[in-house]
Amino acid sequence: MDVTPRISADSKVIQSYKNGEFKVSGDVYQGGVLVFPDDVRPWTIHKNVVDLDISDLQVIIDAKPDFEVLLLGTGNNFAFLPPELSAHLKQQGISAECMNTGAACRTFNVLLTEGRKVCAAMLPI
Numbered sequence: 655m656d657v658t659p660r661i662s663a664d665s666k667v668i669q670s671y672k673n674g675e676f677k678v679s680g681d682v683y684q685g686g687v688l689v690f691p692d693d694v695r696p697w698t699i700h701k702n703v704v705d706l707d708i709s710d711l712q713v714i715i716d717a718k719p720d721f722e723v724l725l726l727g728t729g730n731n732f733a734f735l736p737p738e739l740s741a742h743l744k745q746q747g748i749s750a751e752c753m754n755t756g757a758a759c760r761t762f763n764v765l766l767t768e769g770r771k772v773c774a775a776m777l778p779i
Contacts, residue, residue: 661767666694668759674778688713689774690720691766702779703733703752708742714775715746721773723765724750727758729779750775 661667666689669677676683678694686697695717699710703726714724724743726735732754734740743750753761755776762774 662692665691665766667766668762668774671755671759671776676776685778687774687776687778688717689762689776690717691771693720697775699777700779701777703728703777704736706735706739708739711739711743714773715743715748717773718746718748721771723770723772724748725758725761725765725772725774726750726752727755727774727776728752729755729777 666679668689669679671677674685676687676689678687678689681694683694683696686699688695688697695713697713699706701710732752734752735743735750740750751761758774758776762772765772
């Protein structure tokens with residue numbers, strides 16, 4: 655019995671990351687990136703997670719109908735969003751799950767195979 659998860663051929667799978675570069679479904683992106691199941695968008699962020707402000711999150715907030723889970727890749731090290739930003743996202747109906755970038759990439763791909771509508775917001779730092 656084949657138990658290989660089936661995903662759409664046009665799904666955006668995160669293949670690798672290193673030094674602020676992400677490879678998603680064969681395409682390479684420099685810097686921050688937002689990855690959805692069927693779309694990839696540059697995220698022009700060059701900050702550490704603790705230095706983010708509300709304006710940095712607006713593109714994520716604007717995309718809200720496109721996802722149900724937000725994974726925030728915080729770079730090599732785990733970090734929390736500042737409490738005021740977490741509160742602002744929650745007011746918008748978004749609960750961010752922060753994790754280091756490697757964990758965020760793996761979790762995105764797993765959720766993708768489950769058919770979940772997920773957004774991975776990856777910081778390049």
